[in-house]
Amino acid sequence: MTGRVLKSTGSWYEVAGEDTLQYACRVRGKLRLEGFKESNPIAVGDRVAFEAIGKEGIITEILPRDNHMLRQSVKRTGHASVLAANIDQVLILATLRQPRTSLGFIDRVLVSAESFRIPQLIVFNKKDLLNEDELRELNQLSIAYQETGTAVLLISAAHDPDLTPIKDRLQNKVTLIAGHSGVGKSTLLNRLFPQLELATGAISGYSEKGTHTTTFAEMFRLNETTFIIDTPGIKEWGLMDMDKQEISDYFPEMRELRLDCKFGSRCLHLNEPKCAILHAVETGSIAASRYQSYVSMVTGEDNRK
Ligand SMILES: Nc1nc2c(ncn2[C@@H]2O[C@H](COP(=O)(O)OP(=O)(O)OP(=O)(O)O)[C@@H](O)[C@H]2O)c(=O)[nH]1
Ligand SMILES: [Mg+2]
Ligand SMILES: [Zn+2]
Structure with a gap:
């Protein structure tokens, strides 16, 4: 049977089977994982073949990837781990306040996605915190990005009564959500899909930064064809393997x-x-x-x- 990796601990993998059931899988001992220069040979989003034994399974093969997003290792520079594979679109969640997202970060994520021609969407969150000047700045920024062909939405994940415009864009796709810690990734997902019940964190008043409430990437199957990947806050986005x-x-x-x-x-x-x-x-x-x-x-x- 084949399936998609929802979650990885390094020694076992949560896999969504094509039969819509979920399996806790290990990797077959002799499965060759050489030739991968990344630190994790199997990533969230990977398609795998596995042998099911009850609710458990043994992964026998990693199927070829359409694409992947890399994350630079925090400890060892020059090394990378695969954040997620086989993505249909990248949603960059950004904020002007609490915390402030750097434009360099946004552009690096856009470039990484564009290198695989993965469609991108920028969502600016926490518009409820902005004064008139900041809202004007945000509007100009949105126009600049829209002129490059990138879709932009302005929202308040916590307070907007209706988030259907963004929900509609997620249907029937595998979406990776990227953004600094504390921008509201998990909050947004909880609002869109309350059954997820993800942990969300408070922003520290002193640093205006988040404190890494989500600590590893995890994919959720919302229905048969809709998947969403919540990721831990990423401080800097490296560009690996690019001339x-x-x-x-x-x-x-x-x-x-x-x-x-x-x-x-x-x-x-x-x-x-x-x-x-x-x-x-x-x-x-x-x-x-x-x-x-x-x-x-x-x-x-x-x-x-
Ligand atoms: N004012 C305001 N606060 C928000 C909004 N969306 C989220 N927050 C708050 O921002 C804080 C961080 O939200 P999270 O959803 O945990 O952020 P995250 O991006 O998942 O953070 P990590 O998991 O650390 O990467 C929480 O206190 C949320 O309540 C919003 O639209 N407006
Ligand atoms: Mg989170
Ligand atoms: Zn030139």
Whole structure:
């Protein structure tokens, strides 16, 4: 039988079987897990073949992945673990306050998803906390992202009486929810699907930061064709395995323009002469903040605040 991994502890895996039942699985001893450079060979979202024995199972094969999202190891830089595999869309949950999400973070998640052509959706949460100036800032930001082709929603997960616009976008898909700790990922999921009863945490008044209420990624099957992956808050999103030359390909507003650069595909759009991207930044048709994110990715600087 085949199934999808909902949860992984490293030694056993919770698998949603194609028969709609759930199985606690172990990995067959001689299953070769070599050739994986990531620290976890089986990730949430993986499709696996397994032999069921009652409510338990033994995984005999990991089926090929359509895509995956990597998470940089906190302890060992240069190493990564697979956050989730076989995703249909990425929902970035962001906030201007409590905590403030950096634009660098948003753009890095967008670029990671775009490198697999995984559709993206940005949802700004906690709009109830914003004053008029901040709401104006948020509206401008939303317009800038919408102009690059990314869908944007403004919500208050805790207070909006009706969240159906966002619920509708999750139907019949596997959605990964990414965002800093404390932005309200689990709160949003509880509002949309009360049966989940996920733990949510308080924001510390002192640091305005969350305190990692969710500690590992977990996928939930909401119905036969709808899955959602809640993830632990991620502070910095690394870009693994990406060449400098390819990064502008993952900025939709740069993708076609870059063909007009004098140095063609060798142009990194930093200070080269007759660069079409630099020209578009000067005229304002590429947002300055997006270009700043691009530069920080190419030069390998830390995420901007
Ligand atoms: N004011 C306000 N607070 C909210 C809103 N949504 C969530 N919160 C609060 O933000 C805090 C953190 O919410 P969580 O859902 O635990 O955040 P999370 O993203 O799951 O955090 P981690 O699991 O640590 O990654 C809780 O105290 C929520 O009540 C909102 O729309 N408005
Ligand atoms: Mg959470
Ligand atoms: Zn260029």
